[in-house]
Amino acid sequence: MQAERVGAPPGPKYAHLEEAAGQRIRGVRRRGKFLLLPLQGGARPGDVLVIHLGMTGRLSARAPEGYERARLTFQEGPDPVLHFQDVRRFGRFLLLPGGDPAGLPTLAAMGPEPMSRAFDAAAFARSLQRSRTAVKTYLLSQRPVAGVGNIYADEALWRAGIHPATPARCVSGAQAAALRDAIRAVLRNAIRAQGTTLNDYRTVNGALGAYAAALSAYGHAGDACPRCGGTMERMVLGGRGTHLCPRCQPALAGPATPLGPSGRLTP
DNA sequence: CGAGTGCCCTGACAGC
DNA sequence: TGCTGTCAGGGCACTC
Secondary structure, three states: OEEEEOOOOOOHHHOOHHHHOOOEEOOOEEEOOEEEEEEEOOOOOOOEEEEEOOOOEEEEOOOOOOOEEEEEEOOOOOOOEEEEEEOOOOOEEEEEHHHOHHHOHHHHOOOOOOOOOOOOHHHHHHHHHOOOOEHHHHHHOOOOOOOOOHHHHHHHHHHHOOOOOOEHHHOOHHHHHHHHHHHHHHHHHHHHOOOEOOOOOOOOOOOOOEHHHHOOOOOOOOOEOOOOOOEOEEEEEOOEEEEEOOOOOOOOOOOOOOEOOOOOEOO
16 A cells, blocks of 8 residues: 655645555544554554544545545555545544554544443543533543534534533533433434535535434524524634524523433423 | 634635 | 635644
8 A cells, every 4th residue: 555645735634644655454443533544564563544534525436526635545456546635624644653643632632432331421520520611612622522523512512401611610410411412312313314514524425414404503593492492592612603592501500401312302 | 731712724605 | 797805613733
């Protein structure tokens, strides 16, 4: 296998790719939003190819129309080239020498996988106690749990009835448990729907993700809250658009009735 | 060291 | 019509 940067300027987002030459991909794993491809056969053991799609990154066996940033070339197999296209250049495609994540602080400090046993309510509640920052901002750091981005953070906080600006350490144990369940439910449903296509996102096969139609909070400022009928609002938190129902998600107060895993009100 | 801010990058869109 | 300005956001560098 060979890896090369195409078009994109050299830099940390495409580091050390030349060192993948001659190595073999042992498997494909995922941590949060990072794809991890452990390599084998290099001068130094433990090298890992790291791919992050960012906002607009896509992998495909067919050459993209433009904006290709990197590619892998294989010596055997039905698809000799894997192309990495990334219009807005938020993605990464790099080799991690020896698999040492020191150069990727978010990956190094990443919390448990959301569907794993390690993501339990008590541990999540303890993690939230460690930060004074807004609970939504803390979720986006990937430290309390892996893989939650801006859209799903808004959705999960809405479901759990927690105001996004609540300081993380002020989230009660009961709220943390509700938020944990909400994160799992939102991610499970979004994965089942093949993701959320607002503009750019496509599945690996080019299909649209259907979860956009199921969003309750994100992008719904000015609309009626599906739960209480109040008016949804938008605010900016940590530089990110943030959508909430001020009635269901009161600032620093207890949660409204949380939604169950089905997405319906729990009896 | 934790928290907050702004940058990167490009296309879509609003407004004049 | 064509220009300018604004917005979108994952991760990280930078500042305080």
